[in-house]
Amino acid sequence: MRSRYALRFVALAYLALLLGVPVVLVFFNAFQDGIGAAWDAVTTPEAQHAFWLTFVMVAVAVPLNTIFGVVAALVIVRQRFRGRALLNAAIDLPFAVSPVVVGLSLLLVYGTRDGWVGNWFAEQGIRIIFSTPGMILATMFVSLPFVVRETIPVLREIGTEQEQAAATLGAGPFQTFFRITLPAIRWGVAYGVVLTTARALGEFGAVSIVSGKLSGQTETATLLVESEFRRFNETGAYAASVVLCVLALVTLLAMNLIKPKEART
Amino acid sequence: MSIVVDSVTKQFGDYTALDDVSLEVRDGSLTALLGPSGGGKSTLLRVIAGLESPDSGTVLIGGEDATSQPPQQRNVGFVFQHYAAFKHMTVAKNVAFGLTIRKRPKEEIEERVDELLRLVHLEGFAHRYPSQLSGGQRQRMALARALAVQPRVLLLDEPFGALDATVRKELRAWLRRLHDEVHVTTVFVTHDQEEAMEVAEQIVVLNHGKIEQMGSPKQLYEEPANEFVMGFIGPISELSGRSIRPHEVDILREPHDGTAEAMIDRIVHLGFEVRVELTLGDGEKTWVQTTKAQAEELELSEGDIVWLRPNAPSAEPVPVTLP
Numbered sequence: 001m002r003s004r005y006a007l008r009f010v011a012l013a014y015l016a017l018l019l020g021v022p023v024v025l026v027f028f029n030a031f032q033d034g035i036g037a038a039w040d041a042v043t044t045p046e047a048q049h050a051f052w053l054t055f056v057m058v059a060v061a062v063p064l065n066t067i068f069g070v071v072a073a074l075v076i077v078r079q080r081f082r083g084r085a086l087l088n089a090a091i092d093l094p095f096a097v098s099p100v101v102v103g104l105s106l107l108l109v110y111g112t113r114d115g116w117v118g119n120w121f122a123e124q125g126i127r128i129i130f131s132t133p134g135m136i137l138a139t140m141f142v143s144l145p146f147v148v149r150e151t152i153p154v155l156r157e158i159g160t161e162q163e164q165a166a167a168t169l170g171a172g173p174f175q176t177f178f179r180i181t182l183p184a185i186r187w188g189v190a191y192g193v194v195l196t197t198a199r200a201l202g203e204f205g206a207v208s209i210v211s212g213k214l215s216g217q218t219e220t221a222t223l224l225v226e227s228e229f230r231r232f233n234e235t236g237a238y239a240a241s242v243v244l245c246v247l248a249l250v251t252l253l254a255m256n257l258i259k260p261k262e263a264r265t
Numbered sequence: 266m267s268i269v270v271d272s273v274t275k276q277f278g279d280y281t282a283l284d285d286v287s288l289e290v291r292d293g294s295l296t297a298l299l300g301p302s303g304g305g306k307s308t309l310l311r312v313i314a315g316l317e318s319p320d321s322g323t324v325l326i327g328g329e330d331a332t333s334q335p336p337q338q339r340n341v342g343f344v345f346q347h348y349a350a351f352k353h354m355t356v357a358k359n360v361a362f363g364l365t366i367r368k369r370p371k372e373e374i375e376e377r378v379d380e381l382l383r384l385v386h387l388e389g390f391a392h393r394y395p396s397q398l399s400g401g402q403r404q405r406m407a408l409a410r411a412l413a414v415q416p417r418v419l420l421l422d423e424p425f426g427a428l429d430a431t432v433r434k435e436l437r438a439w440l441r442r443l444h445d446e447v448h449v450t451t452v453f454v455t456h457d458q459e460e461a462m463e464v465a466e467q468i469v470v471l472n473h474g475k476i477e478q479m480g481s482p483k484q485l486y487e488e489p490a491n492e493f494v495m496g497f498i499g500p501i502s503e504l505s506g507r508s509i510r511p512h513e514v515d516i517l518r519e520p521h522d523g524t525a526e527a528m529i530d531r532i533v534h535l536g537f538e539v540r541v542e543l544t545l546g547d548g549e550k551t552w553v554q555t556t557k558a559q560a561e562e563l564e565l566s567e568g569d570i571v572w573l574r575p576n577a578p579s580a581e582p583v584p585v586t587l588p
Binding site: 161162164165166167168169170171172175179180183184 | 314315316335336337339340341342343345347349350351352353362363366367407410411413414
């Protein structure tokens with residue numbers, strides 16, 4: 001009995017010290033000059049633009065990574081070809097590589113002066129680095145594995161018999177995918193989408209390198225938090241942090257709501 | 266409709282699942298593909314359905330070459346061993362699937378689904394999900410789903426293999442009756458000879474990717490083409506170096522011409538049937554199937570010395586002729 005309480009205490013104390021206290025302090029600091037000051041801090045034109053930009057990152061990266069994730073999971077689970085294991089391993093690269101390195105590698109590819117293809121894009125008048133496209137690419141890179149990783153196990157679990165049954169009943173490949181496969185894997189995909197969203201909202205390192213951090217132009221919410229902090233505008237930094245926290249909490253809550261009942265604990 | 270399989274070969278890597286198999290299934294018949302696991306029977310069924318494509322050979326359904334048709338164009342009903350129920354759909358939606366795909370009018374679909382659910386005795390289950398059904402109910406749902414599109418042929422892959430013995434027996438008899446009602450050309454795969462004998466009009470015995478023999482259950486039992494078929498269709502026992510049905514051996518108390526001496530090791534009472542296990546003079550083990558009445562009349566008991574004599578010389582397999 002006592003050891004049970006001890007275990008519970010350790011788990012809760014660990015969580016409280018590591019997660020609870022810092023997050024609560026963020027909220028506390030954001031509102032130390034009153035709700036009005038916090039509200040003003042997150043409604044300046046720069047802040048509004050930063051949140052808009054973060055929304056754009058999420059709105060582009062999440063759908064694209066979702067489609068790619070489902071396709072990649074189908075290929076990895078259902079097909080046998082040379083290089084399949086390599087593809088499977090490459091998907092995890094964004095987990096393993098530091099976001100800063102991701103940012104630098106994007107500079108090498110798309111950099112305007114000495115990037116691999118950046119020069120060509122620049123000649124066409126398309127700016128990638130220090131601009132929104134580069135930031136979107138960085139966000140996509142770091143949030144790429146989630147949908148794939150969450151979809152693969154459910155895809156393995158459902159097997160192919162339901163799809164074969166659908167085929168014998170007259171369904172073509174597209175009908176089979178949309179009527180059978182997708183509904184069967186929807187919880188895995190949805191969980192992946194939630195994690196992708198959370199990651200895209202919070203990305204800092206890679207985006208920071210490729211953005212150039214131009215206030216009001218290439219500054220996302222996370223970059224805004226950093227620049228406000230550097231300028232000793234604590235209320236601004238903490239208030240923006242609170243918005244990010246709330247968005248993350250909403251995302252996690254959404255995940256718990258969409259999870260099938262049997263998977264909830 | 267009739268099915269013709271003509272010299273079909275299918276390999277999976279180095280493994281030959283079907284080796285030049287030819288077969289004809291009559292329109293409206295009920296055929297069993299019987300054989301040990303890995304014998305090629307499921308592969309043959311899947312080739313007919315279009316779920317596997319043969320390396321060579323052709324498949325004709327209703328006289329029409331279907332070899333290069335994908336499964337969705339063949340209009341066959343397929344029932345899987347593990348039901349392949351669409352878990353996110355209700356029973357009614359499962360059964361309606363093929364009709365929904367064919368964009369039939371809603372009223373027609375509802376009517377047909379009701380009719381099929383009555384046929385498979387699942388009237389009250391239309392709005393349940395597959396997870397709320399028992400194995401036997403799920404398989405009946407799968408059968409209704411396959412029948413909904415009025416398939417040209419109905420193919421069942423070990424349909425009762427995942428069910429417990431009682432339900433299996435029930436569904437067997439029920440499939441037989443269903444076939445009498447619906448008359449769709451039906452082919453089912455099984456490794457259970459009793460199931461094949463009980464349900465099918467025609468049995469095709471497959472082993473190592475080849476057809477060992479095909480014929481009616483009676484033919485296969487009485488005139489097995491070879492030792493394998495004899496051993497697979499019904500029990501066999503060894504006497505004087507040849508295979509024999511264990512009930513075609515008489516137990517005698519005295520030696521006669523052509524009898525073999527044996528000692529009773531064990532007597533197993535299975536109700537009406539009694540199994541007598543013996544050791545022959547040369548040390549070989551064998552067994553004889555007799556009746557309770559006979560065993561009592563001969564006053565058999567373990568340790569007794571008796572003499573064995575085949576009572577039906579015709580039981581010997583006819584000379585091996587592979588098709």
